[in-house]
Amino acid sequence: MGVNVESEMQRTKSAHREELKRFDQRVVRAMDKEITLVQESLAQASVPLMTPTQDPGKIASQIRVLRLLEDMLQT
Incomplete structure (x- = not known):
């Protein structure tokens, strides 16, 4: 009944x-x-390049668009 620890x-x-x-x-x-x-919500809002995708290249482009929009809102 030994236990093998x-x-x-x-x-x-x-x-x-x-x-x-x-x-x-x-x-x-x-x-x-x-x-x-x-992505679907942003596509409905007509944000450029926003479509549902899992393509890493397209997602990188979407991130750049969102960052650009964010920068525009901060100025």
Whole structure:
């Protein structure tokens, strides 16, 4: 009835890693949905280049547009 502490620690660490992986995946999916909602709202407001996309290049362009608009509002 001995307890193998090392193997128990490994199982616990492995379970912890898997749970963190599942959590990260849920967070990424939620963030992707939120980004899409924002893109749709900005597209409806006729903000240039705003269309729902997951293309990193297009998202980078959208960020530049938003920064430009933000700078214009601050002056």
